[in-house]
Amino acid sequence: MKLKPIKVSVLNQYIKKYLMSNSILNNLRVEGEISNIRMSRSGYTYFSLCDENSCINCVAFFVDSVSKNGDKIIVEGELSVYETKGTYQLIVRNLERVGLGKILLDLEVLKEKLKAQGMFDRHRELPVYPAKIGIITSKSGAAIKDILKTFESVKADFEIVIYNTLVQGEKSKENILDGLKYFNKNETDVILISRGGGSFEDLNVFNDINIAEEVYKSKVPVVTGIGHETDRTLTDYVADEYCHTPTAAAERIIRGYKDIEEKISSLVYALKRGTYNCLALKQADIKSSKYLLKNYLPLENIYKLKNELEGYKNILNNVSNKKMKECNFQLQLLNEKLNIHNYKNQLDKGFAVVSDINGNIVKHINQVKVKSLLNIRFKDFNIEAETINVQEVENER
DSSP: OOOOOOHHHHHHHHHHHHTOOOTTTSEEEEEEEEEEEEOOOOEEEEEEEEOOSSEEEESSOOOSSSOTTTTTEEEEEEEEETTTTHHHHEEEEEEEEEEHHHHHHHHHHHHHHHHHHTTOOOOOOOOOOOOOOEEEETTHHHHHHHHHHHHHTOOOOOEEEEEEESSTTTTTHHHHHHHHHHHHHOOSSSHHHHOOOHHHHHHGGGGGGGHHHHHHHOSSSSSEESSOTTOOHHHHHHHEEEEESHHHHHHHHHHHHHHHHHHHHHHHHHEEEHHHHHHHHHHHHHHHHHHHHHHHOOOOHHHHHHHHHHHHHHHHHHHHHHHHHHHHHHHHHHHHHHHTTEEEEEEEHTEEEEEETSSSSSSGGGOOOOOEEEEEEEEEEEEEEEEOOOOOOOOOO
């Protein structure tokens, strides 16, 4: 026989009533360390109470402005269920401070140890114009969006390589270590380790000594941008450059490119300003020169010389025209003479032109011999003849 199903809300209400009816769970004293403490606008205080192995959510319906992350406390309260989400939590009625929590105490001890070893003192210069930037972060996180947006704000040609990694949880440590080793093998100019803000537990992987040591051993300069301004981890202390946020870290890496852009802009402005000033001075000189010319230029002499020039121009035109007419007349006379002496006109009258086989016109008797071939040209035809006899004649008068 199947049981009749119930709603989730009914189940949560039942669990809540069951917990409230338990006298032990209604009067608890629990010891642990505060983590991820925050205040709501309604005046409530929310935090997690943790030990080495586990955490439980807590809510106090009052403002606790004294407690901070890492404080070791004992809370008095009752176990209840937050029905909307089906999660159980401690309703805190009172709390008392015990001291600095073990987790933070261990972290302080480790910090002092690394500091004594000089691991916090190395701060190598970052490349001014990095050509290849390696980023160790989650591709799905909010930090990478801010980083890429910052990189895109400069007009520079550099390569960005993202090593996608978990930034919290059990596997995040190995991911981060692998990312550091990868970029040390692949000719990277600078490494950026980054993630967005989170609780102490979320960021605690960056307090791992193995990650801190790997950052210190890195041959490539390391910049960190982890969490918010109030967060600082061991990895931040060991890094060559520590920045409060991912955006600030990205800004630090490309500062050289931004500086050169600002210098270029400044030089361009100075060039434009200098050019404008130079042009303004030249314009003032031109106006001054125009004023001087207007007041001291001998305009009457210029107009006089201009009139004389016009007169000479007219004389030259008249002389040239007269000369051209005379030349034209002479050309006509020469043309008539040419027409009179043109041999073609003589051919019209029945005369002929005699030439030898080479085209030379026969003018003298010594040009012709017996049996010489001659070409005789009339107006409309040519005759080729052979000389039978050559006889000199007397000129008739």
